[in-house]
Amino acid sequence: MTLDFSFIWTAFVKLLPAIPNTLYITVVSVSCGFIIGTIVALSRIYKIPVLNQLGTSYVTFIRGTPMLTHLLLIYFGLPLIIDGLAEKYGWSFNSVSIPMIGFAYISFSITAGAYLAEVIRSGMLAVDKGQLEAAHSIGMTTFQALRRIVFPQAFAAALPNLSNSLIGMLHGSTLAFTVSVVDINAKAQIVAATNWKFFEAYLAAALIFWGLTIVIERITAWLEKRINVYNRGGVA
Amino acid sequence: MIKLTKITKSFGRNRVLNGIDLTVEKGEVVAILGPSGSGKTTLLRCINYLEKPNDGEISIDDFIVNCRNPAKKDIHALRRKTAMVFQNYNLFRHKTALENVMEGLVIVKKISRDEARKLSIELLEKVGLGNKLSSYPSQLSGGQQQRVGIARALALNPEVILFDEPTSALDPELVGEVLAVIRKIAKEGITMIIVTHEMGFAQDVANHVVFMDEGVIVEEGHPKHIFNSPKEERTKQFLARITPESAYSI
Ligand SMILES: Nc1ncnc2c1ncn2[C@@H]1O[C@H](COP(=O)(O)OP(=O)(O)OP(=O)(O)O)[C@@H](O)[C@H]1O
Ligand SMILES: [Mg+2]
Numbered sequence: 311m312t313l314d315f316s317f318i319w320t321a322f323v324k325l326l327p328a329i330p331n332t333l334y335i336t337v338v339s340v341s342c343g344f345i346i347g348t349i350v351a352l353s354r355i356y357k358i359p360v361l362n363q364l365g366t367s368y369v370t371f372i373r374g375t376p377m378l379t380h381l382l383l384i385y386f387g388l389p390l391i392i393d394g395l396a397e398k399y400g401w402s403f404n405s406v407s408i409p410m411i412g413f414a415y416i417s418f419s420i421t422a423g424a425y426l427a428e429v430i431r432s433g434m435l436a437v438d439k440g441q442l443e444a445a446h447s448i449g450m451t452t453f454q455a456l457r458r459i460v461f462p463q464a465f466a467a468a469l470p471n472l473s474n475s476l477i478g479m480l481h482g483s484t485l486a487f488t489v490s491v492v493d494i495n496a497k498a499q500i501v502a503a504t505n506w507k508f509f510e511a512y513l514a515a516a517l518i519f520w521g522l523t524i525v526i527e528r529i530t531a532w533l534e535k536r537i538n539v540y541n542r543g544g545v546a
Numbered sequence: 547m548i549k550l551t552k553i554t555k556s557f558g559r560n561r562v563l564n565g566i567d568l569t570v571e572k573g574e575v576v577a578i579l580g581p582s583g584s585g586k587t588t589l590l591r592c593i594n595y596l597e598k599p600n601d602g603e604i605s606i607d608d609f610i611v612n613c614r615n616p617a618k619k620d621i622h623a624l625r626r627k628t629a630m631v632f633q634n635y636n637l638f639r640h641k642t643a644l645e646n647v648m649e650g651l652v653i654v655k656k657i658s659r660d661e662a663r664k665l666s667i668e669l670l671e672k673v674g675l676g677n678k679l680s681s682y683p684s685q686l687s688g689g690q691q692q693r694v695g696i697a698r699a700l701a702l703n704p705e706v707i708l709f710d711e712p713t714s715a716l717d718p719e720l721v722g723e724v725l726a727v728i729r730k731i732a733k734e735g736i737t738m739i740i741v742t743h744e745m746g747f748a749q750d751v752a753n754h755v756v757f758m759d760e761g762v763i764v765e766e767g768h769p770k771h772i773f774n775s776p777k778e779e780r781t782k783q784f785l786a787r788i789t790p791e792s793a794y795s796i
Contacts, residue, residue: 438636438639440632440634440636441638441639443596443630443636444630444632444636444638445638446594446595446596446625447594447596447625447628447632448625448629448649448650448654448698448699448702449625449626449650449654449702450650450653450654454653454654458653459638462640463639463640466640537640540639540640540641540682540683541639
């Protein structure tokens with residue numbers, strides 16, 4: 311077997327239009343996951359009744375089951391719930407009108423939320439308790455203290471893990487093909503189906519993922535450098 | 547005037563403050579002395595509600611907090627009337643010296659950034675750090691960090707500044723610069739409550755000394771009386787143990 315270099319290039323070009331789908335899924339799931347994760351992390355750190363226990367179960371269940379399983383559960387389970395409710399309350403809306411990518415958004419947000427909850431929680435625990443006390447002592451409310459003092463430091467502490475999660479979700483987004491969303495990987499399969507040059511097509515997909523991952527790593531490194539100016543010090 | 551009435555505080559079954567009554571006049575510099583574990587830090591932390599007293603009353607002029615069931619807004623108001631200088635500085639690590647001092651002015655007092663900056667620079671100059679405005683805490687020595695901590699507390703123009711062993715985490719050669727700053731602001735008539743093991747300093751700067759042991763105030767009064775003619779046996783023992791002969795003669 312010889313490698314068809316020119317087809318790698320052809321496939322590469324044909325895969326480009328699928329990049330947005332991959333990015334949408336990644337960005338939406340990580341953004342929603344960040345919000346879910348922050349709420350869960352705060353509930354667990356501040357031991358808010360009910361939310362704390364719910365959050366803990368959510369995190370252990372999601373982290374204890376594969377991402378593909380989450381997608382399948384949402385894909386088959388959500389329509390049952392929605393159509394059941396629609397029938398009961400006479401809505402005109404039903405599950406057929408949910409776009410396929412919507413299932414990916416929902417399920418991957420749930421997945422990302424559980425992983426990010428742990429990342430955010432450990433970031434917040436890395437911030438010295440004295441920082442919150444100092445903020446309180448100058449008269450800040452807890453909300454102001456979290457927003458101005460704790461979160462920025464927690465973000466800096468969590469940045470490497472956040473970046474890893476983002477990369478994980480980028481790569482995980484390939485699972486969306488199981489619900490017929492054409493992401494980069496699915497597109498590679500389609501492109502190769504005409505001439506059976508699967509290896510070349512997937513190699514092209516790999517190059518694109520690698521490139522995207524490098525971009526994320528570069529942005530992280532830049533952010534880290536900017537944010538962590540205050541950690542360099544060392545005169546003391 | 548700050549008045550503490552029957553403040554009690556327990557950690558679990560361990561009663562750490564056992565009915566503290568203390569009155570601090572405006573402009574007074576109070577030194578709190580006492581053996582380790584006697585509840586000095588806890589008392590200080592109760593005054594600005596970093597620790598929640600179980601019972602008692604804290605009043606600053608006409609403002610009163612009932613510690614049995616304080617309203618959230620009262621706690622917040624109390625914290626705005628007090629400021630704390632911590633043993634381990636607790637400067638905001640991600641903010642420069644200038645930003646540390648500005649933070650409370652901008653976020654809590656809602657003063658414009660320009661004005662806050664001007665005021666903060668003045669304060670940092672006052673503590674001798676006019677040339678360190680844009681340094682992060684990690685780039686400052688312990689003594690410098692503590693002086694930023696003092697400037698941060700001063701910025702809020704509080705009714706009282708609480709100091710918890712402000713020099714005990716410092717290398718001996720850095721203690722002097724911090725004590726000098728505290729001495730300087732004591733002269734300006736700012737009310738201060740200082741927990742300290744620096745007997746010479748207490749004797750020399752304070753005009754009201756409080757000796758605590760096992761969660762109660764054993765004896766209090768003018769430094770001359772406490773240091774030279776203590777009445778209580780426990781005070782005598784403590785002073786005999788902790789004060790080197792030379793400190794008596796300052
Ligand atoms: N957060 C806490 N939880 C449980 N016990 C505590 C806590 N903080 C203080 N204590 C206990 O309360 C008692 C008084 O502590 P505190 O720190 O007020 O003493 P101190 O007079 O400041 O001592 P030192 O001179 O060593 O600083 C000690 O027995 C201590 O173990
Ligand atoms: Mg102490």
